[in-house]
Amino acid sequence: MRRRTITTLMGSALATAALCLPVAGRAEGKTIKVGVLHSLSGTMAISETALKDVALMTIEEINASGGVMGKKLEPVVVDPASNWPLFAEKARQLLTQDKVAAVFGCWTSVSRKSVLPVFKELNGVLFYPVQYEGEELERNVFYTGAAPNQQAIPAVEYLMSEEGGGAKRFFLLGTDYVYPRTTNKILRAFLRSKGVVEKDIAEIYTPFGHSDYQTIVADIKKFALGGRTAVISTINGDSNVPFYKELGNAGLKATEVPVVAFSVGEEELRGIDARPLVGHLAAWNYFMSLKNPSNDAFIKKYRAYARKKGLANAGKVVTNDPMEATYVGIHMWKQAVEKAKSTAPDKVIAAMSGQTYQAPSGFLLKMDETNHHLHKPVFIGEIRPDGQFNVVWKTKAPIRAQPWSPFVAGNEGKQSM
Amino acid sequence: MRRSLSVALKALLRSACSLVALACCSASPALAALDAGAVSQLASEDSEEKIAAIRRLAETGDPAAVRVLQALEADALQVAGGKVVLLDGGRVLDAATGQEIATPLEDPEGITVNNRVRRVLAGALAGLRLVDPDRRVRLAAAEELAAGPRPDAAPLLARALQEESDRQIRPLLALALAQANLTSPDPAVRLSAVKALGASSHPAVERLLARLLDEGAEPDAAVRSEARSSLRSVQLRVTAGDILARVFSGLSLGSILLLVALGLAITYGVMGVINMAHGELLMIGAYASYGMQVLFARWFPRALDWYVLAAIPVAFAAAALAGALIERAVIRHLYGRPLETLLATWGLSLLLIQSARVVFGAQNVGVGNPSWMSGGVEIVAGAVLPWNRIVIVGFSLAVLALVWFLLNRTRLGMFVRAVTQNRAMAGCVGVPTGRLDTLAFALGAGMAGLGGVALSQIANVGPDMGQAYIVDSFMVVVLGGVGQLAGAVGAALGLGVVTKFLEGWAGAVIAKILVLVFVIAFIQKRPQGLFALKGRLADD
Numbered sequence: 001m002r003r004r005t006i007t008t009l010m011g012s013a014l015a016t017a018a019l020c021l022p023v024a025g026r027a028e029g030k031t032i033k034v035g036v037l038h039s040l041s042g043t044m045a046i047s048e049t050a051l052k053d054v055a056l057m058t059i060e061e062i063n064a065s066g067g068v069m070g071k072k073l074e075p076v077v078v079d080p081a082s083n084w085p086l087f088a089e090k091a092r093q094l095l096t097q098d099k100v101a102a103v104f105g106c107w108t109s110v111s112r113k114s115v116l117p118v119f120k121e122l123n124g125v126l127f128y129p130v131q132y133e134g135e136e137l138e139r140n141v142f143y144t145g146a147a148p149n150q151q152a153i154p155a156v157e158y159l160m161s162e163e164g165g166g167a168k169r170f171f172l173l174g175t176d177y178v179y180p181r182t183t184n185k186i187l188r189a190f191l192r193s194k195g196v197v198e199k200d201i202a203e204i205y206t207p208f209g210h211s212d213y214q215t216i217v218a219d220i221k222k223f224a225l226g227g228r229t230a231v232i233s234t235i236n237g238d239s240n241v242p243f244y245k246e247l248g249n250a251g252l253k254a255t256e257v258p259v260v261a262f263s264v265g266e267e268e269l270r271g272i273d274a275r276p277l278v279g280h281l282a283a284w285n286y287f288m289s290l291k292n293p294s295n296d297a298f299i300k301k302y303r304a305y306a307r308k309k310g311l312a313n314a315g316k317v318v319t320n321d322p323m324e325a326t327y328v329g330i331h332m333w334k335q336a337v338e339k340a341k342s343t344a345p346d347k348v349i350a351a352m353s354g355q356t357y358q359a360p361s362g363f364l365l366k367m368d369e370t371n372h373h374l375h376k377p378v379f380i381g382e383i384r385p386d387g388q389f390n391v392v393w394k395t396k397a398p399i400r401a402q403p404w405s406p407f408v409a410g411n412e413g414k415q416s417m
Numbered sequence: 418m419r420r421s422l423s424v425a426l427k428a429l430l431r432s433a434c435s436l437v438a439l440a441c442c443s444a445s446p447a448l449a450a451l452d453a454g455a456v457s458q459l460a461s462e463d464s465e466e467k468i469a470a471i472r473r474l475a476e477t478g479d480p481a482a483v484r485v486l487q488a489l490e491a492d493a494l495q496v497a498g499g500k501v502v503l504l505d506g507g508r509v510l511d512a513a514t515g516q517e518i519a520t521p522l523e524d525p526e527g528i529t530v531n532n533r534v535r536r537v538l539a540g541a542l543a544g545l546r547l548v549d550p551d552r553r554v555r556l557a558a559a560e561e562l563a564a565g566p567r568p569d570a571a572p573l574l575a576r577a578l579q580e581e582s583d584r585q586i587r588p589l590l591a592l593a594l595a596q597a598n599l600t601s602p603d604p605a606v607r608l609s610a611v612k613a614l615g616a617s618s619h620p621a622v623e624r625l626l627a628r629l630l631d632e633g634a635e636p637d638a639a640v641r642s643e644a645r646s647s648l649r650s651v652q653l654r655v656t657a658g659d660i661l662a663r664v665f666s667g668l669s670l671g672s673i674l675l676l677v678a679l680g681l682a683i684t685y686g687v688m689g690v691i692n693m694a695h696g697e698l699l700m701i702g703a704y705a706s707y708g709m710q711v712l713f714a715r716w717f718p719r720a721l722d723w724y725v726l727a728a729i730p731v732a733f734a735a736a737a738l739a740g741a742l743i744e745r746a747v748i749r750h751l752y753g754r755p756l757e758t759l760l761a762t763w764g765l766s767l768l769l770i771q772s773a774r775v776v777f778g779a780q781n782v783g784v785g786n787p788s789w790m791s792g793g794v795e796i797v798a799g800a801v802l803p804w805n806r807i808v809i810v811g812f813s814l815a816v817l818a819l820v821w822f823l824l825n826r827t828r829l830g831m832f833v834r835a836v837t838q839n840r841a842m843a844g845c846v847g848v849p850t851g852r853l854d855t856l857a858f859a860l861g862a863g864m865a866g867l868g869g870v871a872l873s874q875i876a877n878v879g880p881d882m883g884q885a886y887i888v889d890s891f892m893v894v895v896l897g898g899v900g901q902l903a904g905a906v907g908a909a910l911g912l913g914v915v916t917k918f919l920e921g922w923a924g925a926v927i928a929k930i931l932v933l934v935f936v937i938a939f940i941q942k943r944p945q946g947l948f949a950l951k952g953r954l955a956d957d
Binding site (some may be wrong): 042212221 | 492652662670746779801806879917921924
């Protein structure tokens with residue numbers, strides 16, 4: 001008797017659920033859904049949460065000025081929690097269940113590599129806003145972050161120049177995954193081409209979330225005794241916090257051994273006392289400290305948004321390069337949709353070619369016609385005591401990306417789509 | 418580069434002399450007008466021009482020039498409307514004339530320096546600062562000059578050494594003087610310099626002496642042989658310092674593992690419960706110290722440096738309470754069913770992680786080191802032991818002593834040991850095993866809370882932080898054996914030191930793998946762990 005009641009109850013529950021489901025998915029026609037795929041928890045949350053906030057702010061801004069083709073944008077935010085296979089699951093969920101028109105997301109290269117097969121299979125569009133190692137060129141991805149020749153190579157050239165300290169020995173320190181390993185491979189080939197010998201290059205990797213850098217900082221000090229040394233850091237995520245704290249505790253000054261980081265910006269420095277780190281460097285295509293009208297407007301907009309939404313420490317929020325790249329990417333996607341008069345991926349991909357946008361970096365950025373990357377300017381900045389950056393070197397104009405590095409064997413024929 | 422540096426330092430010598438003379442003669446605060454051209458060149462975009470201007474100003478030895486250079490170092494120099502101005506407290510002064518500017522500045526822009534300019538600036542100011550009345554300034558200047566050989570600073574250093582009485586600064590000046598004398602044309606001076614350097618423990622000195630062994634670099638045979646023996650003693654000292662630093666970092670990792678695993682050893686020993694929520698008890702302790710920091714920042718900002726001391730009892734209480742609740746609500750009902758306990762405590766750990774996410778947010782929260790735990794102490798030149806880790810080693814020794822006292826000198830401890838050895842028999846002689854379970858679990862959880870306070874000072878505090886330490890705690894407990902404190906201590910310190918040495922040899926990732934493989938192999942040979950209880954046990 002009891003079993004039958006239970007079965008009947010479950011059956012009716014399922015039936016009701018089945019009736020409701022189709023209705024939930026049928027809101028199309030009124031809004032265009034876009035996906036936001038960033039880790040909001042786990043080791044990468046320190047870097048990616050701000051990208052989600054900027055994406056939501058940009059979507060609000062676009063909706064306030066009329067939306068895209070008259071329709072409002074509806075953001076669908078998911079949290080893959082710094083778990084790479086979960087990135088692929090969530091990407092699939094966004095494309096199949098939520099039926100988003102485009103996805104703005106990913107930070108680590110391993111998360112991007114995990115979602116690539118999903119985007120290729122389901123013909124989605126991904127906008128990837130973070131600097132990365134290159135060696136990739138996918139039809140379904142638009143890369144609004146820097147390729148190695150727009151960040152890593154100019155930074156190392158600066159460090160080798162007299163202005164940057166005339167470094168002769170290089171300590172390559174990174175988190176153990178594809179981006180640091182590939183970037184270091186490229187940098188090794190570049191350094192060798194400049195005449196740096198093997199014994200003047202050291203390469204060390206630590207796992208994600210590693211927090212004990214005592215021995216590594218001691219090794220850096222010892223390595224530096226052999227000549228003017230620079231540290232090239234590709235550490236990602238919240239491991240940067242204990243690394244910089246250890247540098248400060250050990251008294252490793254930037255005037256003796258400068259550390260240039262490729263994944264550390266204003267957001268990662270927010271949680272650290274930056275006074276012992278003055279003089280250490282970062283290379284990006286945008287800094288919050290750049291003085292120009294579009295940057296002033298961008299910062300003002302973001303601060304107002306943070307205050308409105310009650311984000312933590314709203315009065316002191318900072319902007320950084322991947323946030324700017326997210327902002328530019330969403331606006332370029334909007335322009336492409338309006339040009340193609342459709343959100344269909346194939347039409348949008350074709351319409352993205354040649355899109356331009358006046359970016360907060362002060363330059364007019366162009367999406368290259370043949371390689372899905374932006375032409376970006378390069379800035380090298382030194383950390384200031386307040387956690388901002390002083391620009392000490394910059395390019396005069398945006399430079400074209402070379403996703404297939406000339407320093408990796410076999411890349412000769414691969415430059416365009 | 419070397420030549421221009423020596424030119425600059427010859428100039429510094431002159432400027433130091435003139436400074437001393439000026440200081441003796443006049444005490445007037447009025448600033449004479451500086452070379453306006455040099456001052457305005459400081460605002461130039463080109464680093465070469467900035468460096469040349471810095472050198473020209475340092476050469477004059479004028480106190481006004483020193484003031485301008487110090488302002489440049491402190492980011493207090495700005496350029497507005499083509500003029501270079503100096504910010505002094507609330508006043509704005511014209512850098513070249515020293516006159517106060519009353520009218521508000523139009524569009525002031527800070528003069529920025531990059532690393533290269535900062536280096537030259539530091540060197541220029543160091544020579545001028547050797548005679549500063551403030552001890553800290555002199556110490557910084559001496560450290561700067563001892564960092565590398567500066568031949569032309571020799572007379573300057575000799576005179577500073579004569580007048581210096583501070584115990585920390587004298588050896589630095591002696592080292593700097595010896596390095597400066599290494600390239601003196603007089604072989605007798607070189608010989609005495611090499612002899613003096615034999616007492617150093619600076620790795621840079623090792624390289625300097627090694628270079629002297631070559632006949633091409635050092636023509637005098639006596640100096641070369643003295644250099645050889647000095648090099649040997651320096652190398653010994655440097656290697657010893659190196660090993661000491663590595664052992665210390667191993668001990669510091671070991672002390673953290675000890676704090677983290679001690680609680681688990683107690684609960685596992687007493688109840689045989691595999692507590693997968695142990696990492697989350699660490700997290701509760703860490704968030705308790707974050708909470709204390711926020712509280713102190715809000716209500717007792719002047720005592721903010723001491724929030725850690727307040728956090729210790731609070732973290733212990735919070736984690737112990739959580740532990741008691743877990744035991745009463747979940748584990749008690751699963752007594753004797755280890756697999757179910759494993760699963761239930763794992764579910765609890767997920768629950769606790771999500772609650773932390775809801776209450777504190779998914780992102781890491783910032784827990785800062787108090788000032789007395791920041792920085793480090795230099796044991797050997799180049800090897801710095803961070804204060805926060807020294808304090809944590811001390812703290813874990815204190816906790817260990819407390820636990821030992823608790824287990825061996827109190828009634829509760831006696832009952833805990835009895836139940837660990839033979840639960841049934843202890844129950845028969847009247848030990849209240851039910852109540853004891855709760856108390857022992859609460860004690861173990863409280864230990865984890867204390868571990869969380871320590872972790873909050875060196876690692877990131879976030880909802881997931883416990884997950885990184887659960888595997889390590891189980892490794893320590895399994896390796897150390899159950900029932901004796903010595904097991905946990907030995908295993909924790911041993912694993913810490915071994916991991917650090919392997920890390921230096923093979924890198925962090927390989928080291929972790931090797932340690933895991935070692936523990937697995939060890940357990941195959943000796944399943945009861947390092948220090949196991951001996952005797953007839955009903956459970957065995």
